[in-house]
Amino acid sequence: MFIVDDILLAPARALFFIFQEIHKRVEEELYDEERIINQLRSLQTSLELGDITEEEYDRVEEKLMERLETARERNKVLSGEE
DSSP states (O other): HHHHHHHHHHHHHHHHHHHHHHHHHHHHHTTTTHHHHHHHHHHHHHHHSSSSSSHHHHHHHHHHHHHHHHHHHHHHTTOOOO
8 A cells, every 4th residue: 555655645745856956946046145245246336337226226235235134144043153
């Protein structure tokens, strides 16, 4: 009976594994401090070149700074520092 259960549940387990991997990679990208810092640099360059307005810069910078702070806090907790 366990073999039948394993066969029937295999697709669900595979799908669950795929979703776990996607979630893991999205979190890594979302909380990558270096990536966020590079986005801030790019934003600054866009402002200096006149590609965006001060208001757009302020709005996006605030969101990026919040993400950076969250990423630093999260990475600190994950590394075991307090």
